[in-house]
Amino acid sequence: MGQPAIEVDRLSRTFGTGSTRVDALAEVSFRVEEGTVVALLGPNGAGKTTITKILATLLLPSEGTARLFGHDVVHDTGGCRRLASVVFGGESGLYPQLSARDNLRFFGMLAGVGRREMRERVPALLAQVGLDAVADRRVESYSKGMKQRLHIAIGFLPRPRILLLDEPTVGLDPVEADRLRSAIGAARDDGVTVLLTSHYLLDVERLADRVLLLQHGAITEDLSLAEFARRAGYAAAVTVKGAGTAPQLPNPLPDGFALADEHRGNPDGWVVTLRIMDWDHRVFAHLATLFDDVDVEDVQVREVRLEEAFAQLTGDGG
Numbered sequence: 001m002g003q004p005a006i007e008v009d010r011l012s013r014t015f016g017t018g019s020t021r022v023d024a025l026a027e028v029s030f031r032v033e034e035g036t037v038v039a040l041l042g043p044n045g046a047g048k049t050t051i052t053k054i055l056a057t058l059l060l061p062s063e064g065t066a067r068l069f070g071h072d073v074v075h076d077t078g079g080c081r082r083l084a085s086v087v088f089g090g091e092s093g094l095y096p097q098l099s100a101r102d103n104l105r106f107f108g109m110l111a112g113v114g115r116r117e118m119r120e121r122v123p124a125l126l127a128q129v130g131l132d133a134v135a136d137r138r139v140e141s142y143s144k145g146m147k148q149r150l151h152i153a154i155g156f157l158p159r160p161r162i163l164l165l166d167e168p169t170v171g172l173d174p175v176e177a178d179r180l181r182s183a184i185g186a187a188r189d190d191g192v193t194v195l196l197t198s199h200y201l202l203d204v205e206r207l208a209d210r211v212l213l214l215q216h217g218a219i220t221e222d223l224s225l226a227e228f229a230r231r232a233g234y235a236a237a238v239t240v241k242g243a244g245t246a247p248q249l250p251n252p253l254p255d256g257f258a259l260a261d262e263h264r265g266n267p268d269g270w271v272v273t274l275r276i277m278d279w280d281h282r283v284f285a286h287l288a289t290l291f292d293d294v295d296v297e298d299v300q301v302r303e304v305r306l307e308e309a310f311a312q313l314t315g316d317g318g
């Protein structure tokens with residue numbers, strides 16, 4: 001394998017001293033290979049934004065190193081800024097008195113985007129994020145989501161090789177959030193490396209190849225997306241609805257099944273939800289036997305929600 005796009009080695013960051021000291025990051029190490037999308041997940045306050053800011057050369061580490069394609073974020077900020085763009089969720093960091101077009105031009109200039117490219121890409125990006133009609137209005141008059149769209153356009157403008165996205169879909173309407181996910185997917189297909197933080201696990205489900213779980217400033221899991229989903233503890237849930245007499249389920253249930261929920265004796269019928277621990281060739285045979293003598297009206301199969309895996313891994317519920 002070539003040089004990693006992102007290489008973080010025993011990175012620590014503290015804020016404050018004495019009784020107010022916070023260890024935001026404690027010896028965090030990980031690598032991200034070029035062309036992959038890695039989701040950095042963790043509860044509020046885990047240190048995700050701190051890592052993102054250090055990689056974006058906006059914050060200094062207390063100890064340890066971080067490199068983007070070999071460029072050190074402390075000693076070669078210029079090299080790092082040419083490689084990476086950062087998008088934070090939120091309304092700050094723009095020039096409110098300037099229009100969206102002028103904000104884009106300004107940040108593009110700082111990122112070293114040439115004039116000709118700017119003439120081409122600024123209107124294209126404004127159209128892509130749906131701001132072309134309002135591009136010459138002052139940003140102070142924008143809604144939260146419009147500002148977020150502008151942040152995204154600024155992030156994509158210099159054609160970065162690395163995208164650092166910290167809650168990029170915050171404030172976006174569902175259509176725009178989907179459009180952004182497609183744009184991130186297209187960038188990844190072009191070989192762009194993405195480090196993505198999001199509390200919307202749909203972003204992670206759609207985009208991430210790998211999940212890093214950060215808790216209290218330390219990486220506690222490094223999993224493929226499929227492995228992460230499996231940490232929910234089961235593979236799928238089947239909800240069966242019917243009329244008439246409710247099924248008599250055996251106790252214990254067949255291996256690999258668990259009862260999640262049931263409603264019986266309801267005049268409208270009965271509902272039973274079973275968890276399936278693992279898909280295997282016997283699952284359907286067992287289901288057929290369990291519901292053989294009853295009047296089934298509807299069957300729904302639902303995959304594991306990533307929220308359930310997150311809750312299991314962070315010890316928050318489950």
Ligand SMILES: Nc1ncnc2c1ncn2[C@@H]1O[C@H](COP(=O)(O)OP(=O)(O)OP(=O)(O)O)[C@@H](O)[C@H]1O
Pocket residue numbers: 015016022023024042043044045046047048049050051
């Ligand atoms: N400038 C600062 N001064 C003091 N403490 C800070 C500062 N910035 C971050 N922290 C602390 O560092 C820890 C990590 O914060 P960080 O913003 O990285 O968390 P996060 O994982 O991004 O959380 P969230 O999901 O809420 O965005 C928190 O305890 C936070 O209070």
Ligand SMILES: [Mg+2]
Pocket residue numbers: 048049050166
């Ligand atoms: Mg954060």
